[in-house]
Amino acid sequence: MSVSNSTLKNYNLESILTISNLTKKFGYLTAVKDLSFTINKGNVYGILGPNGSGKSTTLGIVLNVVNKTEGDFHWFDGNTSTHDALKKVGAIIERPNFYPYMTASQNLKLVCRIKGVNYDKIDEKLEIVGLLDRKNSKFKTYSLGMKQRLAIASALLNDPEILILDEPTNGLDPQGIHQIREIIKQIAAKGTTILLASHLLDEVEKVCSHVVVLRKGVKLYSGRVDEMISSHGFFELKCNKQEELVSFLENHNAFGNIKIQDDLVTAFLNEPMKSEDFNKQLFEQNIILTHLVQRKESLEEQFLQLTDNQKN
Ligand SMILES: Nc1ncnc2c1ncn2[C@@H]1O[C@H](COP(=O)(O)OP(=O)(O)OP(=O)(O)O)[C@@H](O)[C@H]1O
Structure with a gap:
């Protein structure tokens, strides 16, 4: 097959993550089955499915915390190792975990040191998530929504190409849910690609431009959200x-x-x-x-x- 250099270049520039025929088995259970989709730069993707449909497993595989059984995935142009690629990825796949007796600012300083990021980024990212005025409050005094927003600020510290969130609004009250969704939209509007897993259709409809619908690890639909709506x-x-x-x-x-x-x-x-x-x-x-x-x-x-x- 011949592909012109310019086509290849454009394709590579746009593609953030490519998943091809990915399968994950836990013993006899197939959690993800022959899953393929591509994430392109600048869009907001939702992986939508009921509990147990394989959303977290899929995220775990591409983040190198779960081993795949079959199939493949590659980040960016495919020439970057997953280890290096993950330096350009911000991910929150577990409940935010910070030191309770340290302030937000102190907690983020630690993250900066681990990620090799300048402390200047701390205020910039706290501003995005609306926590700048609470940066000197101890983490333990934060509400659940504030903790989640701090986790987003932390994931953004290294200016990632893509932000990955697993059920970002789980357990939050309506106001907290609204704030997180608005923040995600703002981050996306500035050009960061987003991939979020959700079991809430309403969330995907409100926040995402593209969706991959999973049921029992099998892809049922992938495409634009507005095309799914226009039945x-x-x-x-x-x-x-x-x-x-x-x-x-x-x-x-x-x-x-x-x-x-x-x-x-x-x-x-x-x-x-x-x-x-x-x-x-x-x-x-x-x-x-x-x-x-x-x-x-x-x-x-x-x-x-x-x-x-x-x-x-
Ligand atoms: N470590 C594991 N060992 C065995 N089975 C697992 C493991 N992790 C996940 N599973 C199973 O794989 C299937 C997919 O789980 P997964 O957590 O990926 O789904 P999910 O769509 O993220 O759902 P939820 O929102 O409930 O987390 C489920 O049946 C789950 O029980």
Whole structure:
């Protein structure tokens, strides 16, 4: 295969993390299965999935704290060792852990010394997370939200190319959740790429531009969040000849997933269709409906549909 130098250069410039056919097994349990996706510079990515879907395992593998079973991943252009690449990554994958009797500022000084970063960065990063005026308070006096914000400041000290957060708002009150989300958006607006794991659809919808949906370690969807939102909706249908209706829907290109619950059939559209056109088509096949409602599903419904109803 021939790839021109300029294509290669552009591609390499943009790519932050490439995951290819990654699999992780814990004994008989497959936590991540044949997972592939790419993270490009400047976007905010969400790994979305219910508990146990393999989000933390995936983050652990790319951060070199969990060993992969099969597949591969590489950081940046692929020519940097994972060890060196991780120097350009800021990650919070556990609960923030600082010295309780030291102030925020003293705690960050320690981190600066470990990371080889100038102390000048401390105030700059505390400002971003809204803690500059509390920099001389002891860590133990901080609320949970403030602790999480301090962890973000700490992860930002070395000006990472990418910030990785595992469930960044877990356990916080609504105000704390709002603050963290706003901070993430601000950091992203300044050009830092972000990868966050969340089981909250709402969080991904509010914060992320791109999403990878996982269920039991398997990727169900990856792409832009707005494209996932822009679905074509679905029809709710009832008919005395349900078998004929379902067979018609299954053979119709415009329909994807079909759900049957007692006498109610829900048919999800792959493309736009007006209810009157659909009704006419059915009528021509001698299928007479007793109930027809066209709806547009919410992102939440789509997520539940993706994670609950799709068979592996
Ligand atoms: N060290 C381990 N040993 C055995 N099984 C593990 C280990 N770590 C994770 N698992 C299992 O792997 C699966 C994926 O877990 P993982 O923590 O990656 O999911 P998650 O999507 O991050 O969920 P959560 O939000 O609950 O942490 C789960 O079934 C979990 O029990």
